[in-house]
Amino acid sequence: MADLLPAQSEGWQKVESLVRAHFCRAGLKEIRTPIIEKTELFLRGIGENTDVVGKEMYTFEDRGGRSCTLRPEGTASVARAIIQNGLLNNGPQRLWYGGPMFRYERPQAGRQRQFHQIGVEFVGLDSVISDAEVISIAWELLKDIGLNDLTLELNSLGSNEDRYIFKENLKDWLLKRFDLLDEDSQKRVNSNPLRILDSKNKDTKKLLRDAPSLSDFLSKESKIRFDYLQQLLDNLNIPYKINNNLVRGLDYYSHTAFEITSDHLGSQATVCGGGRYDSLISELGGPESPSIGWAIGMERLIILAGSKLLDSSFPDAYVIHRGQKAEQLALKITCQLRSVNLIIALDYSGSSFSKQFKRADKSGAKWAIVIGEDEVSKGQLMIKKLKDIDKEEGPREYIFSIHELDQLIAKLIA
Numbered sequence: 104m105a106d107l108l109p110a111q112s113e114g115w116q117k118v119e120s121l122v123r124a125h126f127c128r129a130g131l132k133e134i135r136t137p138i139i140e141k142t143e144l145f146l147r148g149i150g151e152n153t154d155v156v157g158k159e160m161y162t163f164e165d166r167g168g169r170s171c172t173l174r175p176e177g178t179a180s181v182a183r184a185i186i187q188n189g190l191l192n193n194g195p196q197r198l199w200y201g202g203p204m205f206r207y208e209r210p211q212a213g214r215q216r217q218f219h220q221i222g223v224e225f226v227g228l229d230s231v232i233s234d235a236e237v238i239s240i241a242w243e244l245l246k247d248i249g250l251n252d253l254t255l256e257l258n259s260l261g262s263n264e265d266r267y268i269f270k271e272n273l274k275d276w277l278l279k280r281f282d283l284l285d286e287d288s289q290k291r292v293n294s295n296p297l298r299i300l301d302s303k304n305k306d307t308k309k310l311l312r313d314a315p316s317l318s319d320f321l322s323k324e325s326k327i328r329f330d331y332l333q334q335l336l337d338n339l340n341i342p343y344k345i346n347n348n349l350v351r352g353l354d355y356y357s358h359t360a361f362e363i364t365s366d367h368l369g370s371q372a373t374v375c376g377g378g379r380y381d382s383l384i385s386e387l388g389g390p391e392s393p394s395i396g397w398a399i400g401m402e403r404l405i406i407l408a409g410s411k412l413l414d415s416s417f418p419d420a421y422v423i424h425r426g427q428k429a430e431q432l433a434l435k436i437t438c439q440l441r442s443v444n445l446i447i448a449l450d451y452s453g454s455s456f457s458k459q460f461k462r463a464d465k466s467g468a469k470w471a472i473v474i475g476e477d478e479v480s481k482g483q484l485m486i487k488k489l490k491d492i493d494k495e496e497g498p499r500e501y502i503f504s505i506h507e508l509d510q511l512i513a514k515l516i517a
Contacts, residue, residue, distance in 0.1 A: 148179030186389035195227030229393035235335035417467030
């Protein structure tokens with residue numbers, strides 16, 4: 104679990120601000136759920152045989168003897184909140200969320216035990232258009248952030264009936280080749296054979312080239328749905344490739360499953376992952392509510408954004424002062440300028456003007472506002488240009504009355 108230091112937090116804030124603006128344009132509403140939930144929610148919602156539940160959850164007993172879990176993902180919590188608060192009484196819900204999640208995993212680049220996700224959930228919508236829209240929201244968001252070289256991988260998991268028939272055929276096929284599977288895959292044959300399709304073991308991946316394909320077990324209705332989704336994405340000019348082994352890691356998915364990946368993240372290539380979960384709400388005690396959603400890991404997003412968004416902002420001006428009266432005026436001027444949305448840095452050192460000017464240069468500010476006892480006695484202040492701008496002409500210093508703040512502000516933002 105990592106600290107987020109001041110040098111990093113500014114970049115996070117820029118990404119979060121862009122995300123909020125993007126979701127606002129898409130007409131999504133924010134929902135915030137607790138970090139701690141009853142363990143039963145994830146056992147029922149994610150599936151007891153998944154790696155998340157079986158190996159990765161932070162689960163503990165509270166003082167009342169209840170089993171509680173730090174949320175390992177956002178969808179189950181959102182589903183619980185929708186049911187508990189009767190949100191579907193108001194019609195389908197188009198929601199987004201963000202915040203910390205927790206999984207006991209091996210930490211590596213882009214993967215931590217406390218990590219942060221942003222996610223979108225369309226609940227109560229079953230049309231293929233909703234699948235295409237939710238994918239397009241993710242795709243355009245990543246493009247807005249400035250990410251390129253992304254790949255959208257797409258698959259259909261079919262209906263629950265399609266998947267059950269395929270699952271039994273795949274299990275029979277795997278059991279006949281049990282000794283050729285890696286150890287993790289052997290453990291999954293009976294409990295969750297579909298997850299073997301997503302194995303990272305080279306030998307198992309090679310073996311699976313001849314395995315039954317889920318696409319061969321899709322019903323006519325499922326195939327029509329998947330074909331139409333591809334047509335809609337083609338119409339949106341969103342490129343994709345079909346990955347028949349893409350199953351995602353949670354039990355609640357059906358029909359559309361997708362991932363957006365990058366070649367710049369090493370083994371942790373997935374930037375965004377999601378899919379349709381038509382039975383989750385009803386399995387948790389709510390009404391039948393076909394739904395689709397996705398999540399993006401903020402840590403991976405920040406790694407990919409790099410210098411595109413993480414450049415530090417510089418102050419508009421740095422306030423330099425000497426003497427007690429000058430100090431009082433400096434604080435007053437600083438607060439007045441900040442109130443009109445200027446970024447103002449104030450020196451607290453009381454050291455010589457030359458040392459304060461060095462700090463002003465180091466801050467990256469374009470202007471220094473200089474206030475000494477002489478300026479105070481005359482009711483004035485001076486601004487001095489710190490940064491040279493090519494081909495810029497005119498004086499480097501200006502004197503303003505302390506009552507001429509409008510002119511001062513105009514000069515600082517010019």
